[in-house]
Amino acid sequence: MTMPDLASHPRVCLAFDPLELHYDFGADHPLQADRMRALLDLLETCQLWHQGDPLLHLPIRPASLDELRLIHTDDYLAAVQQLGASAARLPALPPQQRQELEQQAFRYGFGDGDTPIMPEMHEVSAMIAGGTLVAMSAVLGLPEGGQFASPEGRPVHVFHPGGGLHHAWASRASGFCVYNDAAVAIAHVLRASEAKVLYIDFDAHHGDGVQRAFYDEPRVLTVSLHETGRYLFPGTGDVLELGNGLGRGYSVNVPLEPFTQDDSYIEVIENLLPPLALSFAPDVIISNHGCDTHAWDPLTHLALTTRALQAQVRLVHELAHRYCGGRWVAVGGGGYDPYRVVPRAWALVWAEMSGRPLPAQLPTSWVERWRPSWEAMRERERETWEVMGKPQQESGFPTTFEDLPDHFPPVPRLQEITRANRHTASLVRHLAVPPAVRPAFPPLRQRSPLTGLFDLLHLRGADTPSRSQTLQTPRGPVLLRDFCPPSLVERLRPSNGLCSFTRLPEREHRLLLEIARRADCALALAHTSGGEIVGEVTLAPGDAWWEGLEQVYEVAIEVSRDWRGLGIARNLLAFALDLEAREDLIFFAVGLSWHWDIEGTGLSIYRYREMLIKLFGSQGFKEYPTNEPNIAMDPANVLLVRVGSRADQRIVSQFFSRVLSTPQLPRF
Template identity: 65%
Template sequence: MSGTSSQHRARLIFDPIELRYDFGAQHPFQQDNRLKALFDLLELCNIWRTVDAQMSLPLRAATMEELQLAHSPEYIAAVQRLSSPLPAEASAGEREARGQLTLRYGFGDGDTPALPGMHEIAAHAAGGTLVALSAVMGLAEGGKFASEEQRPLHVFHPGGGFHHAWEERASGFCVYNDIAVAIAHVLQSSEAKVLYLDFDAHHGDGVQRAFYDDPRVMTVSLHETGRYLFPGTGDVLEVGNGSGRGYSVNVPLEAFTEDGSYIDVMNSLLSPLVASFAPDVIISQHGCDAHAWDPLTHLSLTMRGIQAPMQAVHELAHTYCQGRWVAVGGGGYDLFRVVPRAWSMLWAEMSEQRLPEALPEAWIKRWQPAWEATQKEELAAQQVMGKSSVPSSFPTTFLDKIEDFPQQPRRWEISRTNRHTVALVRHLFMSSYMRQAFPVERRRTSPLADLFDLLHMNRETGPSRIRMLDTKKGPVFLRDFCPPSFVERLRPDSELRAFARLPEREHQLLLGIARSPDCALTLGYTPSGEIIGEVTIAPADEWWEGIENLYEVAIEVSSNWRSLGIASKMLAFALELDALEDMILFAVGLSWHWDFEGLGLSIYRYRELISRLFSSQGFKEYPTTEPNVSMEPANVFLARIGNRVDQRTANQFLNRVLSAPNLARL
């Protein structure tokens, strides 16, 4: 896909002042070394040139007003004051006041020491990400371009990514939170929705904190569990607050997670989350400290695992955001072996250029001695983190050699725990439709698949039941077991959007569900081919693992076709099969229906409506500690136990419903 035209839609933004964001030779964060090694590698690979204006974007410092979008005036004033060295002749009182200032605002713990000129340096880092995000969004702060075709779709800011800084505190090597500043500016200047994806091994706590109650920003962080690693946050149950509940997604991974498990986790979550949120732009943080050679974390990825998110985000940006994508740097403390390779891969992905298999010999000769000079300290740090088997060799290729990364002894247990974490995240953040349209690989086939095949022989061409309803708005057809070819020929009603926010995406979800061998899709549609409602029956998700013959039911009717009795008739039609008496059916109402506000009903009145709908088909409401209900008191859990379900299975289900879930297990 390489080519000049595509490269012009990608820019790299950098200013030499960013090299001064450096805490010294004894500190793990050395921006000067890693960025110089990166740019040298880019130029030697001939995929970026400093002098090529069409591949770069000018950077400026964020203004005081822009910084105040994410930081308090008092904090900014403290940063400015601490940016000037204390005069040698300073009095004892002045020294004491300076000491109190460093402690109050996070500069006194050794992680983020005050730097000379740090306000100017950090303001430029913040300004770089703000300009980058503004450019892809078409805002004035992104600069002027000769034509809209010249405006970049992708911008990479390797000197950004300071995701730990709080509104009033420096933290984790971060002074100003460039990501929060840039996102806040977009929210102030437009009606855009922003998706933030964080792949740093450390939880992106500062960005999450900045938008914890804002439904226009979804933050998704894949990171090492905080049980052992700074900042100690990022639990699955940190889901957002108030109207922002459900928009903070955290995926804490087990220490020593390897490529396979990491990529499985990412593939299970990113696409359905993006599809449900429907963002206008993606900003991703690509800290590469999840690599096995990094001295500050316990994760065990190779370059294959580091590269996978880059490729995934690129595809998601073009699928859902018209290509709008900003990427920033972040963590990465193996300065010479990991960071330059990782971020060269990121720039090659964004600019759609091909990297050579081998690293340039000139680059190796230049930077291997720099790594060797720090090797002793680096190996000691890795051994402290439990990485005593790390080989002491300098890479010669962009991708790692598999033999340099022996299998972790607890691989199966680590992968299983990560799968449980994914199960809980999917259960908490995805509607039934999303989980069905983006299924995880099942370890065993659902019995429902065999049943459907038996009933209909060939699902692509076999008979479906069809029934016609007379309504005040005209006739509506109901059809069950809809094959994909049939769904493709229909189109969604303009107000069919309860699960994916946009009708066209709702249609794509229905296609995905129709293609699933163990899901039953019933549609309501008009003679002109408009889908006005749907019912799905699908195997319960991983949260309910171990309970046989358990299926989730979900229903939707376009708001253009409500109050006509369609929902009850469609649900009854979908549940008429006698074979369903061998199954337990359940529904979680309300939590995924964000369109109820248009009905003019209170949330509790809408809950009553859902309860009455399912009760008409034999469902009973159960008190439960199921997470979607226990975390949202207005929610409702309804179930119907088939007449032929054996008592052991029924008791197992009821015990799971009525007993507190073991969240630690997940």
Template identity: 45%
Template sequence: MAKSANESTVKRDSVFIYSDELLNYRFSADHPFNQKRLQLTLDLLRDSGFINDEDIIPPRSATDEELALVHDPAYIKAVQLAGRGELSKDKADNFGLGTEDTPVFKNMHEASAMLVGGTLTAVDEVMENRYRHALSLGGGLHHGFRGKASGFCIYNDSSVAIRYMQQKYNARVLYVDTDAHHGDGVQWSFYDDPSSCTLSIHETGRYLFPGTGAVNERGHGKGYGYSFNIPLDAFTEDNSFIEAYEKSFRKVIEFFKPDIILTQNGADAHCLDPLTHLSSTIRTYEEIPRIAHELAHEYCDGRWIAVGGGGYDIWRVVPRAWSRIWMEMTGAVPESDHIPQSWLDKWQGESPVPLMKTWSDPEGVCQEIPRKREISEKNRQTVEKALYPILKIKNKS
């Protein structure tokens, strides 16, 4: 990896990328993808005393040239036209625009480019050695394809960021995705590329969009062996999720030895999420960033960029789960398990459900799963199958 001129002068550990412009990525009032969760998370961190203005820098907008690192220029043009109401329905259909998942909205290009630019802002802050860690929760739109929108995602900020890091910084990037949905758009962007590596831990595609992410999706051509998928059984709970995540992450990073880790932190594997079928609690969302942080320092001199992703219980789950990423990056620890009363008072009137009053989940938040042992054993076997290429190489040596 090319070294920055100021490599020896890291200023601070962590930076948070945010401005209210990120809230403009909004399909409709009743669409499940609701960026209000960004505002709720930041406000929870502020009320907890874990973040202040000097920790935050605003995103910039990604340029058309940067978007074209991954996306077809014709698609970028179509998104621009759609956001101005100038794209016909037939053409929109060809680009996956105007569907139930990705409805057209005003200025959608500008809003989408800002999300990508937020992730690129995080990249430059870390790769220019101004910070060791960066959090850009507006990103994580992992379903976007080269020439098509998909699964609530217009542009794929993680794919653009990986290509940007490869070209500008000559970096080897490990992408780790813990969204309940398979990180298909990122995987296919680098499926034949041995200079990047993707690891996705997700609910099996037998039951959930996008239906991909099987263990035998390992890459193509020179990229074969650099794509790893851990499709977990429905109703997987904390212990099994964390076991699968930690074992696969440790084995893959030891194999690939990246310069930097990019983690996608969808919060939709929680048992309260309305769109998925996994059974994790907030404990999983404490462990995910803890392990990423540890491995970033062990292998990458601390270089770690985290983005958001899915998460559709925006009131009870996402703010607590995403706050844990920033808390891990900065070493913040709550004085007690209680959520600040000021935050509860501020938002309970707007929330359609009773807000959680504690950082941890209350006892019994998830229903007991009768097949827990069977599911856990099946997941262990899935991890072994997914890691077989690595284990085979290691055993030979």
């Protein structure tokens, strides 16, 4: 096999240092350093990577104490250094000194058996933290990323398989994790640049340490897809863990049902990640590809195969190029089947990143080297499966990179699991995706056929009828148009200040184009005679919270920050809703205090709320109390509703029953 030509691919590096192989808690611990050895051996055997190749290997160095202090406390750093230096000689220490060290270990999270102290603990953990920090700095062009001959020589993607220790807290080890390398790297990026970071955690365990580090930080969006904490460590990661203060809405959690399989998992990630990435507009993505989600992993209850693992990495790759210039760092994370799963799963990450096709078959020589190691641990693996309550599977050592479907039959309760995950994803969309963004990314579930307004005005599939009206403003005439077809949106361009929902005008334009293409949405625009879009109103069917209610539509409005104060919002909203059929319908709008564009208005969140009430009140909307979670969790938020005079009273009754009902989040 010959090495592929690098010229046709973005520059990609794998970050690694041999010291990382010393991150080892002992032969009986679930986290085995052999997983890294097997991975690197597999990549080298397939001639996909070689440590000596400067085009493929990114040298790393330990994180300094100052860099570690960005996340970890001084007393914790001192304890890690002291405990690591004493680990090898602990049994030989005098009883009193040994007891003092054991008490210190327990105080800092090393005494529960999950994360025992080990020799060189500080040095090895600092190297791992430094590896992710160097990787992030390299793709962003920061000095800590190293020197390159030219900007074109800087890597666009970096894979650091030794990273992903996402459970460590500021002053406590947790879940096999000593230093939180991803959090340290992100904190360094925030200190050294103005970049916004999207952190996506695919590990089966909730990424609690990274979320905790940035829970009030609006420049970091953390997204964790994990097995529900009802059954699995660390017990956190509920959908309502959304962030605090300015960080409200920037923590997203997707707890999945035990025994989730590929189809449901892929549906969830494709339903959620693209709209989240679009609305956040990251400058760089860091993704944790913990492969303990695999059906063979002994410590979790998810049931994925390499098909789902490949889908997640392909989607992140696509998002990186679509939204942040390709800047992407991937880390390894969890994975406790060190021979059958981890090497193949992380080889898929490297192959996708580097654009190198994998052979169908695993190299025979590699299988012969590593199968005996797996066979030696089979009995211990069976015992772990029994403790975890997982059904035993008689499966041998794989000989192909991709899993064979026949080895993974459908699990019991498959439809129930799929339905529960779909409900969770719907709630996450409702809580975390801005109302104006949702219509561009319709959920995968099929809705019942629409009746009323949109069938009437779309003439059952014919070209969309559109009205127009001229609005005179102090800056000149503005043309208002409703039911704008995609062909019109394509000819127009967004104002530089039209970026309230996606932060960049070009992305806002793409968002409007996607909405215009949907037959069940209505898009009204305000634009200048020169073709500059300065405002928009979207009418879209209510999302999954209102599922089952026909003739209920959500209204979202935006005016360019360069054209505010001219009466455009009030007139455009009145124009968009000036329809005979509106009296048959229920319209609602949601005002969210954590809408990031509030910062640019100069208004307090309560003044912003009053402005929305006044704006929509001009069109007959009234404020209603509700137990809907977005509104109920923050008194600054508001639900505004307009009920048409001819609306079906049965639907009206159902709507207000939904408004005032107590949310049943597990059901939803």
